[in-house]
Amino acid sequence: MTRSQLIKKKKRGRKIIKRKFINKIKMNEIILFENKDKVANESWLDYPRHVFDIPAPFTACIVGGKNMGKSTLIKNILSFTSIGRRPYEEAFLCHPDPESQEYDDVYFKRRFTHIPPLDIFDRKKKSILLIDDINVSKMNKTDAGHLNRLWGYVCSHRHVTCLLSTQCIKNVDDPTIRRMSDIFITGHLKDPMEIKTLANNLGRSASKITRLMDKHLKDNKHNCLIFDDLDNCPYPIRGIKNKKIIIIEKNKKKSNLYI
Incomplete structure (x- = not known):
């Protein structure tokens, strides 16, 4: 066998995946691979949780007018997670007013007036990013790209919870952000178009959303x-x-959530 033939044979036999994954293959099944980026991702079924100790990471849109209590809701999420089994290790704030005192009772590792670069997040730490009073529809291309990647990749692969707080759902004109949000928190919406937009993103009828709000x-x-x-x-x-916390719709499956 010539040298060139030997090299070709070695290339053909080179393994590109570890053998342990394919030792026991059944013809009618697929192989389940563990995504190491998502090993730390939590679930509602991990342990008994308060309704505001939401399993991380998740993405959320909080929509409501002035004085609805959006910052109070956010602080409740941070507080109940802090007394839970897996508190956040790092928190970041994105707010257009660098002198705002609204979150002075929360310790943020860093504060930004724009969407931060994605490399600030340590994948080994449980992190949360709060984006407050930022008008997504008026962002520059760089910030819009960062925001899109936060919702589409960074959240699940770097264990970063992302909260976007705004007074009007129209400010979130990026359909990717709306459709990829795991949680929507909303006050009473009066604009039929806003209700329709919310209903479309939730996969529910606008009439049902209106009845719930009324x-x-x-x-x-x-x-x-x-x-x-x-x-x-x-x-x-x-x-x-x-x-007070109220329960409106229950999942038929058993749960160990407590209030």
């Missing part, structure tokens, strides 16, 4: 609905009514 949100501007699309979520629709 029933639970009409009396108090601080009330809100939480639509949770995460896997195994015991309560896909819950909310805050008169400062």
